[in-house]
Amino acid sequence: MSISLKNVSYNYKGKYQTVRAVDGVSYDFEAGKCYAIIGKSGSGKTTLLSLMAGLDLPTEGEIIVDGKSTKDWDRNRMRREAVSVIYQNYNLFPLLTVQENIQYPLDLKKVPKKEAEALGRKVRERVDLSENYDKRMPAHLSGGEQQRVAIARTLAQGCKIILADEPTGNLDSTNTRNIVDILCTLAHDDGCTVIIVTHDPSVAEQADTVLQMKDGAWI
Amino acid sequence: MFFTIKRFKRAPLPAVAVLLFSAVISVIICALHASNEAEMRNYEEVYRTVPVEVSVTGLTGTKSNDLEAPEWVLDIFTGEKNLPVLLDGYVKDIQVMSSHIAYSVNGTDSGVILHGITSRSCDQLLRPENGCDILWFEGYDETVFGGEEMICIIPEGKSALDNGNGEVVLNFKHTVSQTEINEFQCTLKIVGTYIGGDKSSIYCPFTVVDRIYGALGEGLIIDTLSATLADNERLQEFRNIMKYWFLEPTPLGQQVYWGRMGYSYYPYALDIDDSILQKTADILQNSIRINRICTAIIFVISAVAGFLIGFLMIRNRKRDIALMRILGKSNVAVYWSFVLEQMSCIILGIIAGGAYNLWRPINRIAIFAMIYYIGLSAALAIFLRKNLLTTIKEDE
Known part of the structure; x- marks a missing residue:
């Protein structure tokens, strides 16, 4: 599943002024590849990623996901079935266990309980988490473990486009390497389109293609 | 979920x-x-149970114990005559007093007044709060005033009223013309005495005095007349209907446009005491x-x-x-x-x-x-x- 940007721009309407966060960006992301988008804070990386995730629509231009503009998608459905996002702060439900967090997207898709449990186990093992983690709460996990739960949730979702916003921002170097390895494996072995927004040059080094942003545009 | x-x-x-x-x-x-x-x-209970008393008074609302009202005023309350508008459906417990001076008692000149009452409360002087106490003979009590028995109570210490058999024999006269005088004699059994009140009065059931007036060929004269509203929910309706016969008491007692007869000097008003109910x-x-x-x-x-x-x-x-x-x-x-x-x-x-x-x-x-x-x-x-x-x- 591919994702293409066609002259995408986005304006933030603040209280006192309007800021152009993304300025006429175009690119075709291919399936089976791992991309890294780098740039300084405020360069528009996260905004671009959020637009690709369908959290809002571009002010100008369009984003094509699986051959269809995000304007034409039911964006809730798009986020359930086509594009999933991993965040720096993991974004796990604090009152649900590891197993329940992983199975949450399956509950939204109305997957039967037994089937959801089996799939949940499978994706948990894929991110190297043992069965002992199933009943644990996110607050009792390390940062690396929480991020692996977030990736397992993405895998359970079954989306072919994975967007990661600073996924290793809170992790040490060992965990960073492990997480990026998992994401690159998903691109290379499962044919997913993986786009990582990062500050970290070591993460960018592991990606197949590196794109650099400044003032909302590619350099 | x-x-x-x-x-x-x-x-x-x-x-x-x-x-x-x-x-x-x-x-x-x-x-x-x-x-x-x-x-x-x-x-609702208060509306049902708090009594609203209505009493016939003079125009100022103060005179209510010596009305000298004609019989048809009572008829308005009792509904006994074929009058155009009656209050009988609206009132209950009608209390009435009528009096007649006896020509003689036990054959001698008297000056005694016979008061016919329907209850003890009809005459202010007979009320306990005014210092009057009644000593009843065995088998009798206040309910006798509501009946038709030929009985009476006399002032304590006035043994001269007793004819020796525990009775009072009263003679009444009514001069119809220079040549025609109607006379009537009645004997009332003494069933009690009272302390306090008017020493020259004898009290008997109202029906006895009514009978005396009838026997003498006189029209009944009413001294006091009051009643209790039967249904407080109909108070306003009652106010409207009573205007047909009575004025509302006014401090100056001035003439007020009165019903279909125009300005009138008709001397009666109807006082409705609903102050407790309203409060x-x-x-x-x-x-x-x-x-x-x-x-x-x-x-x-x-x-x-x-x-x-x-x-x-x-x-x-x-x-x-x-x-x-x-x-x-x-x-x-x-x-x-x-x-x-x-x-x-x-x-x-x-x-x-x-x-x-x-x-x-x-x-x-x-x-x-x-x-x-x-x-x-x-x-x-x-x-x-x-x-x-x-x-x-x-x-x-």
Whole structure:
């Protein structure tokens, strides 16, 4: 599943002024590849990623996901079935266990309980988490473990486009390497389109293609 | 729903707080309802039981014990004559006194006045609060005044009135013309004596005096006439109908346009003493009004609380809401999951609180739940309308 940007721009309407966060960006992301988008804070990386995730629509231009503009998608459905996002702060439900967090997207898709449990186990093992983690709460996990739960949730979702916003921002170097390895494996072995927004040059080094942003545009 | 139950289990405090809040509000609503119902019952009871006395008086409303009213005034109250408008359906317990001076007692000149009364209260002088006490002979009491027996009570120490057989023999005369004088004699059995009051008076049942007037060929003269309103709910109706015969008492006793006969010097007014009824009714109405205001305040509190609790709870969980939306849950689904979560707490609280009064004010409890729901929905709408990208940025 591919994702293409066609002259995408986005304006933030603040209280006192309007800021152009993304300025006429175009690119075709291919399936089976791992991309890294780098740039300084405020360069528009996260905004671009959020637009690709369908959290809002571009002010100008369009984003094509699986051959269809995000304007034409039911964006809730798009986020359930086509594009999933991993965040720096993991974004796990604090009152649900590891197993329940992983199975949450399956509950939204109305997957039967037994089937959801089996799939949940499978994706948990894929991110190297043992069965002992199933009943644990996110607050009792390390940062690396929480991020692996977030990736397992993405895998359970079954989306072919994975967007990661600073996924290793809170992790040490060992965990960073492990997480990026998992994401690159998903691109290379499962044919997913993986786009990582990062500050970290070591993460960018592991990606197949590196794109650099400044003032909302590619350099 | 599964995850909502998990949430309740792992973080029960907010749910318990909402549940307790709704239980307390329900108990208050039920208590207010019960008190309101009791007051309404009390109000109706007061209206039924507080006596409203009506009495015939002079035009100023002060003269009520020496009316010299003709018989047809009594007929208006009793409905015994074929008069155009009658008060008999509106009044009960008619109290009337009529008097006649006896020409002689036991054959000697007397100056004694015979008062016919329907009850002891007909004559002010005979009332206990005015220092009068009646000593009844065995087998007799005050009820005799309402009957038709030829009996009487005499002043204590006036043994000269007794003919020696425990009776008083009274002679009455009425001069019809220079040549025609009607006479009547009656013998009344003495059944008691009274202390205090007028020493020259004998009291007997009203029917006895009525009979004397009849026997002498005279028209009955009424001294006092009063009654109790039969149904207080018909007070206003009664006021309207009594205008046909009577004026309303005025301080100056001036002539007032009176019914179909135009300006009149007809000397009677009808005094309606509903002061106790009005005072009691005012107190109860105030109490009912306060109760209603309290209920309205409770509803306002529930609306504000619904909005505030909803707003604070949702603000506290805006990250959860954003995450649900990022994972693809629609706004409608997020809305209903929060509403179900909150409303289940509210309904459980209502069940706990509503059981206090067996669910009787179900409509009021439903209004509370509805108001809370509107407040909650407003809070949810504010958060769900927010741009998701902006929310994520704010969260970072």
